[in-house]
Amino acid sequence: MTGLLELVEAARQGGDLAPLTAAIPAARFLGLAVERHGDELLTRLDFAPHLVGNALLPALHGGTIAALLESAAIYGLLWDTRSEGMPKTISITVEYLRSAKATTTWARTEIIHHGRRVATVRGVAYQDDVAKPVAAATVHLLVKSPA
Amino acid sequence: MSLFGGMNKTELLLKLDQFMMRAIPFNVALGLSIEDAEEGVATLRLPYRADLVGNPETGVLHGGMMTATLDAACGMSVFLKIQKVARIATLDLRIDYLHPATPPHDVIARAECYRTTRDVAFVRALAHHGDPADPIAAAAGTFAIFGAPA
Numbered sequence: 354m355t356g357l358l359e360l361v362e363a364a365r366q367g368g369d370l371a372p373l374t375a376a377i378p379a380a381r382f383l384g385l386a387v388e389r390h391g392d393e394l395l396t397r398l399d400f401a402p403h404l405v406g407n408a409l410l411p412a413l414h415g416g417t418i419a420a421l422l423e424s425a426a427i428y429g430l431l432w433d434t435r436s437e438g439m440p441k442t443i444s445i446t447v448e449y450l451r452s453a454k455a456t457t458t459w460a461r462t463e464i465i466h467h468g469r470r471v472a473t474v475r476g477v478a479y480q481d482d483v484a485k486p487v488a489a490a491t492v493h494l495l496v497k498s499p500a
Numbered sequence: 501m502s503l504f505g506g507m508n509k510t511e512l513l514l515k516l517d518q519f520m521m522r523a524i525p526f527n528v529a530l531g532l533s534i535e536d537a538e539e540g541v542a543t544l545r546l547p548y549r550a551d552l553v554g555n556p557e558t559g560v561l562h563g564g565m566m567t568a569t570l571d572a573a574c575g576m577s578v579f580l581k582i583q584k585v586a587r588i589a590t591l592d593l594r595i596d597y598l599h600p601a602t603p604p605h606d607v608i609a610r611a612e613c614y615r616t617t618r619d620v621a622f623v624r625a626l627a628h629h630g631d632p633a634d635p636i637a638a639a640a641g642t643f644a645i646f647g648a649p650a
Contacts, residue, residue, distance in 0.1 A: 356557060376556065377553075377554060377555075377556065377562070378550060378551045378552065378553040378554075378556060378562075379551070379552050379553060379554045379561070379562030379564065379565055380554075380562075381551070382529075382551045382552060383564070402525060403525050403526060403528075403529035404525070404526055404529075405524070405525040405526060406524055406525075406526050406527075407524070408523060408524070408525065413526075414524065414525075414526035414527070414568060414571075414572075415568070415571045415590045415593070416526060416530075416564065416565075416567055416568020416569070416571045416572065417526060417564075417568065419564055419567040419568065419571065419593065419595075420562065420563075420564020420565065420567060420568060421564070423563050423564050423567065424562075424564060439555065441597070441600075442563050442597050443596070443597060444594060444595060444596045444597065445563070445567065445594070445595050446592060446593070446594040446595075447567075447590075447592060447593050447594075448591070448592045449589065449590045449591060449592065449593075452589065
């Protein structure tokens with residue numbers, strides 16, 4: 354199969370973004386999708402019943418939000434930089450701000466620092482209102498930058 | 501009044517499975533099961549599954565699936581510590597990926613709630629493949645406790 358790096362390059366050349374999530378089994382399991390909004394790459398998590406963590410509220414499982422933010426950090430990093438290899442997550446810190454309702458969740462990310470070995474990405478997850486984030490995350494990734 | 505008072509281990513594990521695994525759709529979807537439960541300590545198992553893989557070239561599990569498992573173990577450890585009917589919510593959770601999970605091994609997540617105040621619980625956890633001395637991920641989290649009787 355084609356690696357994610359090649360799929361990102363193909364998508365950048367005006368190709369389809371769908372293979373970026375279709376190529377990753379866990380992304381399919383969650384139901385992730387990647388979308389372009391202008392220059393920005395957003396990662397989307399559609400609601401599905403198996404993602405629920407609290408059936409009474411109902412609310413999404415915190416783990417689904419963490420997985421969305423970690424995936425979004427990797428997609429965002431691959432999209433905005435030219436990487437020689439797949440970034441590896443060193444650590445992720447997730448802050449849960451509001452309970453995530455049974456609806457579509459989006460994640461936008463920003464590279465706040467990119468060194469030779471380590472990149473730091475900040476991500477925010479939100480639902481209907483971008484000003485009311487449901488969670489935020491800081492992700493440190495080990496990267497292989499072109500020499 | 502202790503939530504688990506008077507229960508033997510088998511009854512405790514059954515009750516935890518009913519309320520903290522079967523009643524939580526995403527835990528069911530991940531295939532999580534309870535390995536063990538003690539006061540303030542919860543141990544869960546995430547079975548290796550091809551559909552939870554994050555890197556199809558290596559077969560390594562997606563980091564998010566590990567995070568979800570650690571989050572679930574941390575939450576359960578809080579209930580095993582406070583032993584009261586309460587709603588809890590994760591405030592923050594930090595995961596350090598110490599080394600990649602090795603396919604096709606299951607992941608064991610052991611969480612310990614080591615301190616609680618009236619409103620907050622503090623938890624640390626390790627994920628491993630069976631040998632706690634060789635962890636694949638470490639976690640630290642805080643949880644808010646709502647509606648806990650004083």
